[in-house]
Amino acid sequence: MSRTELSSLGEFGLIRHLTEHFPVQQKSTILGVGDDAAAIEVPAGMIAVLTTDMLIEGVHFDLSYVPLRHLGYKAVVVNLSDVYAMNAVPAQITVSIAVSNRFSLEAMEELYAGMLAACEHYGVDLVGGDTSTSVSGLAISVSAVGFVEKARMSTRRNARKGDLLCVTGDLGGAYLGLQVLEREKKVFLESPGVQPELSGFEYVIGRQLKPEARRDLVQFFSEQQIVPTSMIDISDGLASEILHLERNSGHGMVIYEEKIPIAADTGRVAEQFSLAPVTCALSGGEDYELLFTVGQSDYEKISANPSVSIIGYVDEPESSSRMVTRAGATIAITAQGWNAFS
Amino acid sequence: MSRTELSSLGEFGLIRHLTEHFPVQQKSTILGVGDDAAAIEVPAGMIAVLTTDMLIEGVHFDLSYVPLRHLGYKAVVVNLSDVYAMNAVPAQITVSIAVSNRFSLEAMEELYAGMLAACEHYGVDLVGGDTSTSVSGLAISVSAVGFVEKARMSTRRNARKGDLLCVTGDLGGAYLGLQVLEREKKVFLESPGVQPELSGFEYVIGRQLKPEARRDLVQFFSEQQIVPTSMIDISDGLASEILHLERNSGHGMVIYEEKIPIAADTGRVAEQFSLAPVTCALSGGEDYELLFTVGQSDYEKISANPSVSIIGYVDEPESSSRMVTRAGATIAITAQGWNAFS
Numbered sequence: 001m002s003r004t005e006l007s008s009l010g011e012f013g014l015i016r017h018l019t020e021h022f023p024v025q026q027k028s029t030i031l032g033v034g035d036d037a038a039a040i041e042v043p044a045g046m047i048a049v050l051t052t053d054m055l056i057e058g059v060h061f062d063l064s065y066v067p068l069r070h071l072g073y074k075a076v077v078v079n080l081s082d083v084y085a086m087n088a089v090p091a092q093i094t095v096s097i098a099v100s101n102r103f104s105l106e107a108m109e110e111l112y113a114g115m116l117a118a119c120e121h122y123g124v125d126l127v128g129g130d131t132s133t134s135v136s137g138l139a140i141s142v143s144a145v146g147f148v149e150k151a152r153m154s155t156r157r158n159a160r161k162g163d164l165l166c167v168t169g170d171l172g173g174a175y176l177g178l179q180v181l182e183r184e185k186k187v188f189l190e191s192p193g194v195q196p197e198l199s200g201f202e203y204v205i206g207r208q209l210k211p212e213a214r215r216d217l218v219q220f221f222s223e224q225q226i227v228p229t230s231m232i233d234i235s236d237g238l239a240s241e242i243l244h245l246e247r248n249s250g251h252g253m254v255i256y257e258e259k260i261p262i263a264a265d266t267g268r269v270a271e272q273f274s275l276a277p278v279t280c281a282l283s284g285g286e287d288y289e290l291l292f293t294v295g296q297s298d299y300e301k302i303s304a305n306p307s308v309s310i311i312g313y314v315d316e317p318e319s320s321s322r323m324v325t326r327a328g329a330t331i332a333i334t335a336q337g338w339n340a341f342s
Numbered sequence: 343m344s345r346t347e348l349s350s351l352g353e354f355g356l357i358r359h360l361t362e363h364f365p366v367q368q369k370s371t372i373l374g375v376g377d378d379a380a381a382i383e384v385p386a387g388m389i390a391v392l393t394t395d396m397l398i399e400g401v402h403f404d405l406s407y408v409p410l411r412h413l414g415y416k417a418v419v420v421n422l423s424d425v426y427a428m429n430a431v432p433a434q435i436t437v438s439i440a441v442s443n444r445f446s447l448e449a450m451e452e453l454y455a456g457m458l459a460a461c462e463h464y465g466v467d468l469v470g471g472d473t474s475t476s477v478s479g480l481a482i483s484v485s486a487v488g489f490v491e492k493a494r495m496s497t498r499r500n501a502r503k504g505d506l507l508c509v510t511g512d513l514g515g516a517y518l519g520l521q522v523l524e525r526e527k528k529v530f531l532e533s534p535g536v537q538p539e540l541s542g543f544e545y546v547i548g549r550q551l552k553p554e555a556r557r558d559l560v561q562f563f564s565e566q567q568i569v570p571t572s573m574i575d576i577s578d579g580l581a582s583e584i585l586h587l588e589r590n591s592g593h594g595m596v597i598y599e600e601k602i603p604i605a606a607d608t609g610r611v612a613e614q615f616s617l618a619p620v621t622c623a624l625s626g627g628e629d630y631e632l633l634f635t636v637g638q639s640d641y642e643k644i645s646a647n648p649s650v651s652i653i654g655y656v657d658e659p660e661s662s663s664r665m666v667t668r669a670g671a672t673i674a675i676t677a678q679g680w681n682a683f684s
Contacts (some may be wrong), residue, residue: 004598005636013673022373030492030495031495031497034498035498035499035590035591036393036424036425036427036428036498036573036574036575037391037393037424037425037427037428037495038391038392038432038489039389039390039391039392039428039490039495039497040389040390041389041390041393042384042389042390042491047372047381047382047383048381048382048383048390048435049379049380049381049382049385050379050381050382050392050434050435050469050470050487051378051379051380051436051470051483052438052470052471052472052483052485053472054438054440054474054481054483055438056440056474056475056476057477059440059474059475059476059477059479060474061513071525080379082379083378083379085378086378086379086381088379092392094393094394094485096394096395096396096483097396098396098401098481105464112449124602127392128392128394129394130394131399132396132398132401132402133401133506134398135398135399135400135478135479136477137399137477139396139440139476139481141394141396141438141483143392143394143436143485145390145392148381149621150372150383153372153557154379155373155377155380155381156376156377157377160568191460202486218564230377230436232378233378242481244438248376248377264507271679275551303684325404329567333609335486339519
């Protein structure tokens with residue numbers, strides 16, 4: 001593989017080179033890459049939502065097993081997931097990267113190819129950003145803009161007593177995918193000749209490396225004229241997100257262990273790692289599914305959607321969130337003490 | 343001074359702690375910090391502009407002489423400058439930071455105090471962002487949103503033959519401020535007992551550490567009903583920005599050396615460093631003044647504004663930008679080969 005030094009293009013040349021193939025798909029994009037700012041015409045009657053996220057090498061990703069193309073795709077998807085969590089439709093993103101000389105132009109092309117694939121898949125436009133040097137490693141900052149009718153916006157605040165608590169897809173897989181990748185990295189570092197043992201783990205690895213955002217749910221809500229009373233995306237594990245909804249709405253949530261959706265593949269891998277699958281779902285994170293509450297009047301519509309599981313309900317104001325186990329015991333849902341600064 | 347470890351708050355606690363004192367000043371801010379995304383209601387008839395910028399420790403700033411409070415202020419200002427360069431008025435920002443354990447909570451409070459001061463001064467709302475760990479050092483990513491009537495937006499594209507080329511304020515000071523700070527750092531490293539010699543350099547150091555964005559010019563354009571045919575902010579030096587306008591409009595620009603505004607203090611410091619003041623203005627960067635073109639019919643209004651200097655004019659299509667020196671020679675304006683990747 002050839003290697004072209006980033007210095008051969010310079011900062012302006014690099015960002016032009018990397019972004020020139022991105023098409024403009026959105027009517028709302030008045031002005032894209034290449035000016036002091038992008039210009040966006042928000043459709044009549046809509047409000048704009050804006051989210052931002054930063055990914056740091058060695059903290060959020062490990063390039064020894066994350067292909068750059070997947071990283072680019074995921075960096076976009078995690079932001080779109082936040083837009084969908086507002087019940088909004090994403091339209092534009094900006095991308096800033098800081099990159100050291102260790103990376104070649106070809107590596108950056110891979111990263112942006114992944115971003116382009118995500119932009120094409122979700123119909124969003126790359127409208128701005130910059131490229132600069134870093135002292136070490138790679139940092140990626142993505143911001144995303146989307147639109148939603150004001151009356152259809154879903155915050156974390158408005159869950160009401162008796163609402164159904166629901167989640168899309170299945171949980172815990174992304175965390176186990178990470179465990180597999182970390183294990184194989186360790187094996188490789190100890191015995192460089194040994195091939196990584198990834199067969200049988202395709203599902204959970206895919207959940208870790210190639211997450212998708214739940215565009216389908218927001219489309220479903222629109223078609224069915226449902227407005228969730230609250231919604232949040234699952235980036236830090238089900239327990240953490242439930243506690244966010246509790247704090248923001250002032251209502252505890254009750255969930256049933258047996259209702260938490262866990263894929264068969266996820267359960268099987270969890271066993272191999274001697275982990276309870278439900279623990280992976282509660283505390284694993286990075287599943288990028290949507291957790292939401294709807295009124296009971298939407299029960300029939302919701303239960304007809306095979307991608308949605310009703311896992312519990314919203315309890316009294318000032319109650320505390322808890323899980324009813326398969327054995328019938330009730331246990332408090334607590335933050336899993338994950339603390340990136342410790 | 344007390345030191346509180348970041349780990350004592352955790353990631354969610356930290357971002358809450360740092361942002362809870364930011365007031366909401368803009369009617370357009372429907373939802374600020376604390377949800378999956380912020381929600382912004384764009385005023386009727388306006389379009390939104392969006393810009394983003396990332397600052398990396400060791401590349402864009404050196405904490406050995408940049409106070410964190412100033413850094414926070416500047417991180418916001420450089421983004422607002424891009425919004426003003428669209429002839430738009432900034433309204434919201436998001437801030438993501440990645441920070442290592444080396445930093446204390448008190449240090450982060452200083453950084454956010456500077457951001458708060460900028461938000462208050464410019465009337466913008468902090469509406470989102472996140473905090474994460476970094477392997478080393480501090481990275482700050484700011485995005486800014488502003489509003490402008492579509493017909494009043496100024497891009498880099500529409501300079502026409504015969505337009506006046508103008509610049510606000512004075513140039514070259516920020517670059518010389520950086521030279522002074524770098525020199526005193528070197529002296530300090532070689533002789534730690536020696537006090538830094540900063541007196542007499544207040545002006546240029548202030549230009550480097552405490553830049554302001556040219557809100558006044560956008561207000562002036564609005565009051566005077568002027569729409570600049572093109573506009574750009576000066577972050578990389580006058581020469582580089584002129585070449586951006588040339589490439590984007592297809593017209594070369596002619597400037598007169600004697601018209602380039604340079605403060606007396608800047609000229610004096612340049613001499614001490616054996617630098618030509620005009621070189622600092624052309625290639626220095628970080629002045630965050632605005633460079634713009636207006637039709638000749640706006641000559642009287644423009645020349646009545648004491649903050650604006652008319653430095654030249656827009657030439658024929660496909661001409662090349664050049665400077666007429668004090669001695670009457672004409673020299674090509676070239677990019678000053680600054681290449682962060684080399």
